[in-house]
Amino acid sequence: MTVTDPAPDAAAAELQEQFDAVIARHDRVEPRDWMPEKYRATLVRQIAQHAHSEIIGMQPEGNWITRAPSLRRKATLLAKVQDEAGHGLYLYSAAETLGASRGELTEKLISGKQKYSSIFNYPTLSYADVGTIGWLVDGAAICNQVPLCRTSYGPYGRSMIRICKEESFHQRQGYELLMTMMRGTDEQRAMVQESVDRFWWPALMMFGPPDADSPNTAQSMAWGIKRDTNDDLRQKFVDMSVPQAERLGVTLPDPDLRWNAERGAHDFGQPDWDEFMAVVKGGGPCNAERIAHRKRAHDDGAWVREAASAFAAKGA
């Protein structure tokens, strides 16, 4: 059990000191260690949001499993969607070590009390989207998540190490699908470009609002939960994606995108942050569908989960 009760002043101060020392040493905080209540709450919120993103993220690509145009792609796509379920599982388990159960967090997702990555509120409109999501969305997720492998909370960091390895497979597979399509017909090349046009800006939004508008970043960084700012990660992603787009033969839809030799980095335009805020608030193209799908699956499965608990109780 994690100790959270307020201890007498002296003892509390000592616990806080020990915790601060762990953070300062960049060591891991483990489930049995004392931690400040706000640290725990912040972690639960972040891990839950991450877990929900994995689970909701199964839907846009899952949309194409039954229409995958080759048996090999069907296997790759199904395996990827399955991996995302596995990621959700690890992350809900990490949240469980902080006292938040999977069932409770799922209720919060369905009721809209907890969020998931807004990228999944965009629709998948062609098979090229499977490749683009792998390349750009898994790619952005990697940029966000690689630093989390060093996050201060042990179970979260360890899940992230495993997840990041698989995300990098997804990114490679997505990029490879796009590469193959670019070697195909004119229609396929047009499909790839059209897909990249739709996903580029939402992918940049995955890093969150500009640092100036991101009030929680400073505290999360101080606690070692977060390791880089939104803008730093966004820059890293753009710099990584530009040569990949060139190799692929697609144009990124940003007229302001250019190499800045002085900074040794690319200058680029800003996503439409009004659109971002609208999507976060529920006004994206697919918010209602994504939650309705999750709610339906969860509700439809309730009798099965009840049966499993009842059966287990009988055996006990």
Next chain:
Amino acid sequence: MTDDHDSVYDGLLGEDDSHWAFGTSFEDPLAGVDTTIPDGADPATLATYCLMLGDDALVYSHRLSQWASNAPDLEDDIALANTALDLLGQARLLLARAAAADPSAVPAMPEGSPVPAEDSLAFFRDEPAFRNLRFVEPENGDFAVTIARLLVFSTYRLALLERLASSSDPVLSAIAAKGVKEVAYHRTYAGRWFVTLAQGTPESRRRLEAALPLVWRHHDELFATHPVEADAAAQGVGVDPAGLAGEVGAVLDQVLATAGVERPEVPSAGPVAGGRGRDGRHTEHLSRLLAEMQSVARAHPRGQW
């Protein structure tokens, strides 16, 4: 530690392909395998027989894949996707075996089309050319229907693959030996849930009992020997499914007894103009399934994926 984890950023543009989970280009699943037809076997019979078993796996895999993001819990989402992936793997090998045995079984593609044989067979054959059992075609229904169907199918297929492992065709024999391990797991998974649902809550038992007649309507077709299956068995490459009925029945009776559920007494779904799934006469479900499955591939007959 930093360097170690940052390395996942790198290498997307590198030339080392060894990290790609599913390869970087199409690979014949039978690459490097000797596909010579065994003595005494007729290539057309072997090919059609492979299509029968391959189409069962392909169609059923497609159905099970529809559980992705829809299962009652994450563990079951993962298990059902695994089952679908195993069957898809079997389908690919069997379709490739069919194409290697008798290239004339593969639909003709436009000049210069890069579509490989397994995909021509999966995406460019019309419904009457599909040889799967009607058993695997219906929509999933609820979790109880899915579990009941998976229990019967995996019990049947396990018995079949165990015998097929001694096929005189070394390719089929190897496919079967690999499949046995996979399908044994599918049967265990289904059997465990079957008993759980039967004895869980009144609601789960009610649903399971409602599921059984739906599934059993197509049960007898599993054991109805088609002339091609009889020929394949006589030639030593295949298995006569009629010979599986006793063993499959015994296993199913054991699970039913453990669950405390009666074997349903329902009339079997009859033939259509004398034909069943193995003859290319299907339920109304298959044409919709294929329309969806084949839509993107058919829109791009010269496409590369």
